[in-house]
Amino acid sequence: MNIVVVDDDPLVCKSLKVLLSREKDMEVIGTANNGAEAITACCEKVPHVVLMDIQMPVMDGIQATRQIKENWPNIRVMMLTTFKDEKNIRLAILAGAEGYLIKSTEVSDMAQQLRTLMSGSTVLGADVLKQLIQPTEGENLEQLTPREKDIAELVAQGLSNREIGEHLYIGEGTVRNTLSVILEKLQLRDRTQLAIYYLKKL
Template sequence: MRILIVDDDPLVCRSLQVLLGREPDIAIIATAADGAAAVEVCRSEQPDAVLMDIRMPGMDGIRAASRIKRDWPHIKIMMLTTFRDRPSIDEALQAGADGYMLKSAQTPHLARQLRAMLAGASVLDRQVLEQLLPRRAPPPPPDMLTPRELEIMRLIAEGCSNREIAAALYIGEGTVRNALTVILDKLELRDRTQLAIRYWRERS
């Protein structure tokens, strides 16, 4: 996967470039120091994903994410930041971010989450999920979801893609997609992110 790193701290950019660059399937194609530069790199290089800080001088990560998603919706965006407050999380998700991770994440975990995001999963750091779960929600009635649907729900909440779920459960990707549609309908949820939030809320 071709990754653009965006952070106003040169040391952070360099560290991520070196550490993630060791992953055999990750290529760091460029770094940028602010959102405006990130937009220009996306225009010229069309990366698969952007790993971007939130607070930067000039155009910040929120505005850059909104601009990138507007012009190139296929580019995945993961916010990588120290901020885990609810307003920052909400703004990032509303801007179209596909993932939100904290800078405290270990490199192997970050690489796994990037892969999951590229495969279509919505990726949220566990501490970020905790900010989105102010109250414990009542669990679904025992008979609402089948054991297989509960297992698919768990795997989705853990960041697995449809392909990974299909491989883990020895079923087809089409079966996973159909099951996800049924689960979302039963629980009256909109998407995978809400499903992950519901799953972790029940276990908080």
Template structure:
């Protein structure tokens, strides 16, 4: 897996590069110190995933993530940051980041989460997940029983085809209902929908 590390702290970049290079399935293509240079890097090379800091000079991680996902949607972005406040988490997810992990995490955990993200899982650090506010009960109560069933299956990681089979619906109907659910809950995608489900079902 080809990685790009973006952080204005050179020691952080260097340490991550050294540690991640020891993993047999990782190749660190390069390191850059801001989002603008990350975009320039992507114009020349094609990383599979970017580990992106948030606060950087010239162009911050959230703005650069938004542009990278617009231009190269196939590139995965993992926010790797010290910030776990709700505002930054939501801004990062809305910008298109597929994962959000804290720098304080052990390198073994970061490596595992990189692999999980590459495999198609949503990756949110446990502390980050706890930070996200619980959605209002009023909005959640807008869902029908069938819509709630679909949210549960999405949170379990099922595809539209698998959901269609379980609920005896067409794939087209699943897509339409999913669009209605996203609109009702005012969330952007399946990742945020899964977060809603997890938060609602916490004791």
């Protein structure tokens, strides 16, 4: 299993490279310190798995994951981060990540989880599952205005911008502009992701 490790801390990259390469069936063939470098590494090396941090300069792990999955759908992405809040977990999964582990995970457990990932399964650490089952109160939908929530709900029901405008008695341009604001607030890419996100919040 060929792996690229992505983390803005060079020491983390070096440590994981040494520790994971001790596994007989694993080899860390490259490291990167931000999302843009991760995409370059995937282009040059085409690994089986990318171990991806989230918060990094230049390009974060969520953006990088989205681009990697668009360009190399067969590359498996495992998020490895200190963030275990529901928002980042859901955004990572929506971006295409097949796994999500916390950095405190023992290397032996991490190696086994990587094998599970390569077998085609989705991997979520115990802390991650707990967070999804018992999400933090006051989640992101609460930051939307009543009108924005109405539009998000209608998007989730599959209505077009024109149909939403007719339903709420507002112009199609207003719907389009408000939708852009909603996507920005929730850090989502498009209306499809918004629909999935909204339905999962119900």
